Amino acid sequence: MKVASPAKINLFLHVTGRRKNGYHDLETVMACVDLCDDIYFDFQASDISVTCSHPRVPEDETNLAHRAATIFWKELARKRGVGRVPGGVAVAIDKQIPVGGGLGGGSSNAATVLKSLNHWFDKPFSRRDLMDMGLCLGADVPFFVQGGAALARGVGELLTPCTLKTPCRVLLASPGVAASTALVYKNINLALTTGHKSTNNALIIACEENRVLDISVDMHNDLEASACELYPEIQAFKTEMAGLLTQKVMMTGSGASFFVLFWEDGQAECAFDMLSRRWHNNPHKRIFLTSFI
């Protein structure tokens, strides 16, 4: 069985505090786009295994897809009141989403494994159960269990689904640098992020009032300065993109990818062609023309 595992972008991201355990509170709107890894499942396997087409993604028990399958099996045994549920799953990931790109590829793979196993076992768990399992694997995993678009609070797990006034296209560009989420959070200057605190943020208010979000306003990412400081290649990539395009260029998540929203198809395609021509000699720089799903 083949299942698509989508990427996400953060339309804005405000860091609102740091917890004692090192995690950060945030307010962000996340939205899935149609750039997807393909995940192949063999449910006849006798134990859990993962392979991945990308050399920088581990294939052992640290892979988020492997960890998701392991936690699912453990919870299933607990639910059935048995020591162990026999069987396993062989997971093969065909990676399209840039790794360490702020696009949530690993978290999405974990959520896809949880949902696919739940389906295979005839839905023993509710969506809430799967989101709770997902949170043990990563702050973004509950979002991917839910899918679509959502305002996320807490460490990313408190979700309010929202409707976006969607642009026709989302251009994604990745410099080929993998940013460490942990390092980028650690390096933020909380004093500098306080200017954007957001009870009056138009997007959050619209979300809470269940109005359609016009995402072209109020876009800001508190993690961008930190990522650009840690990784000069990310700053250089943003400067190059911003010099080539008239639209606002935004970093997603903890980096290193950037996105640009287009409200006209033709403009999106022109920008995609222009960047493709410019970077055709550089296999590390990758560009995708996507839509929200």
Ligand SMILES: C[C@@](CO)(OP(=O)(O)O)[C@H](O)COP(=O)(O)OP(=O)(O)OC[C@H]1O[C@@H](n2ccc(N)nc2=O)[C@H](O)[C@@H]1O
């Ligand atoms: C920044 C965001 C924005 O959506 O996405 P990515 O850029 O990773 O895709 C998320 O907050 C990332 O979520 P996720 O990638 O699931 O994070 P986790 O694996 O749980 O955490 C990795 C590390 O990031 C830091 N972390 C993560 C989430 C959070 N709210 N505060 C944090 O400080 C912690 O140091 C943690 O050890």
Ligand SMILES: Nc1ncnc2c1ncn2[C@@H]1O[C@H](COP(=O)(O)OP(=O)(O)O)[C@@H](O)[C@H]1O
């Ligand atoms: N299934 C997976 N897909 C991608 N990365 C994974 C996976 N499992 C573990 N990882 C590790 O997680 C890290 C972050 O990956 P990814 O989710 O692509 O980035 P981000 O958190 O920036 O969105 C990488 O170091 C990668 O090796």
